[in-house]
Amino acid sequence: MLAEIEKIVRLSGKNVRESVDFTVTDKGTRENLVTSADIENEKFLKKELLELIPGSVFKGEEGDDVPVAKEGYTWIVDPIDGTTNFSRGIPEVGISVALMKDAQPYIGVVYNPFTDSMYTAQIGEGAFKNGKPIRVSNRSFEDGIFFTAWCAYDKRLSAPCFEVSERLHPRCNDIRRIGTAAVELCMLAEGAAEMYFEIRLCPWDFAAASVVLFEAGGHICSFGGPLDYDNPCPVIAGNSPKNLMSVADVVVDVFDGKRPY
Numbered sequence: 001m002l003a004e005i006e007k008i009v010r011l012s013g014k015n016v017r018e019s020v021d022f023t024v025t026d027k028g029t030r031e032n033l034v035t036s037a038d039i040e041n042e043k044f045l046k047k048e049l050l051e052l053i054p055g056s057v058f059k060g061e062e063g064d065d066v067p068v069a070k071e072g073y074t075w076i077v078d079p080i081d082g083t084t085n086f087s088r089g090i091p092e093v094g095i096s097v098a099l100m101k102d103a104q105p106y107i108g109v110v111y112n113p114f115t116d117s118m119y120t121a122q123i124g125e126g127a128f129k130n131g132k133p134i135r136v137s138n139r140s141f142e143d144g145i146f147f148t149a150w151c152a153y154d155k156r157l158s159a160p161c162f163e164v165s166e167r168l169h170p171r172c173n174d175i176r177r178i179g180t181a182a183v184e185l186c187m188l189a190e191g192a193a194e195m196y197f198e199i200r201l202c203p204w205d206f207a208a209a210s211v212v213l214f215e216a217g218g219h220i221c222s223f224g225g226p227l228d229y230d231n232p233c234p235v236i237a238g239n240s241p242k243n244l245m246s247v248a249d250v251v252v253d254v255f256d257g258k259r260p261y
């Protein structure tokens with residue numbers, strides 16, 4: 001099953017990489033963009049993945065936001081994670097496909113077609129990048145790279161997100177903002193970075209990468225509890241429980257222990 005999903009995602013990546021005359025519109029705010037390539041790729045992935053598992057449910061960012069099935073298989077798909085990057089020719093994007101089994105994460109595939117980086121994982125079978133096993137690093141917080149963002153889609157939340165960065169930056173090695181949660185979380189899985197925080201992500205941004213990171217020995221959760229695979233939620237991740245908690249403690253303090261939405 002994983003090999004067949006990888007083949008479909010790789011083919012979709014070729015389509016995205018070769019997309020040139022795409023149109024760009026927004027989804028309500030000037031920062032929340034969608035391109036015709038996103039929409040076309042979601043249509044392609046929906047057709048191929050539903051044919052792969054007849055009777056499965058498809059949950060996608062561009063028009064297919066349905067509940068995860070409590071029993072059986074559900075696809076959670078972001079056809080282009082990092083749409084703003086893609087729309088500007090910044091080659092940091094991830095095609096993200098998760099397969100849930102009885103509402104639990106089962107398989108995750110994240111592919112950057114511009115760097116030909118294929119991250120794959122199945123629960124209990126390990127995590128891989130281009131077929132080679134990957135594992136989180138054992139770096140300390142002080143040596144850690146912290147991936148984060150400042151809530152471009154809802155700038156009322158930007159100030160506290162910057163406060164989290166301001167409080168953590170002196171304690172860690174440095175901060176990065178790549179612009180695609182799926183790829184950033186996979187970079188934690190391969191040991192390129194150590195901590196992650198975003199105050200508001202949708203399930204299709206993190207579902208596939210959460211399987212890759214978990215199978216690579218990483219840790220990921222939401223604000224004081226498990227990830228929500230049905231609704232937008234905060235996401236905190238780390239290469240170790242200690243490093244994850246060092247981020248979570250600051251996040252909880254800055255947001256007064258209350259999720260802002």
Ligand code: LIP
Binds near residue numbers: 078082198
């Ligand atoms: C994006 C995420 C990114 C986040 C953006 C956006 P999209 O996904 O991957 O990390 O900061 O706000 O949600 O919208 O490009 O699929």
